Amino acid sequence: MTIRRAIVAITLGLLLLPALALADPESDVRFRGWGPRVGLSLDPDQIHFGADMDFGNFARHVRFQPNVEVGFGDNVTLIAINFEAAYRFQSRWDVWTPYLGGGPGLNFGRWHSAHWPGNSKGHDDSFTGVGFNILGGVERGLRNGDRFFAEAKLGFSDAPDLKLTIGWTFFP
DSSP: OOHHHHHHHHHHHHHHHHHHHHHOTTOOOSOOEEEEEEEEEETTTEEEEEEEEEOOEEETTEEEOOEEEEEEETTEEEEEEEOOEEEESOSOSSSOEEEEEEEEEEEEEEEOOTTOTTOTTSSOEEEEEEEEEEEEEEEEEOTTSOEEEEEEEEEEESSOSEEEEEEEEBOO
């Protein structure tokens, strides 16, 4: 799949989100909060950090939560833009609650060494790819309305194989 086709597919998916929200009377699609995230990834072996956003529920218990992550290490810098949704198993916020989800992502990277296994050109090089993530985690709402979470993410196609992340979402 070319990057142009991937961008068109993701854009169409995002444009359909309001239609899904209008179809469900319980939907609450709007920007609700954002926060930092940090963690480790495997293949490539990196430390990553970034930000996540909460756009509310577009279906019962299903939240749109895109995020951006920047990873460093293993002779590559990777920027991931993920368009993910997650299903929360409970509606209470004051307890640890599991969630599962996933979604597509755009990954932009730059190799910094001729020794990186995927670098066949023998010098610094860049790449762009489309990946897909499946994620699971637990989150807990705090008394001030913010939320803390810990999640694991499996990557497919052009995404890191595994990411372990913790984060905090602030609500205005």
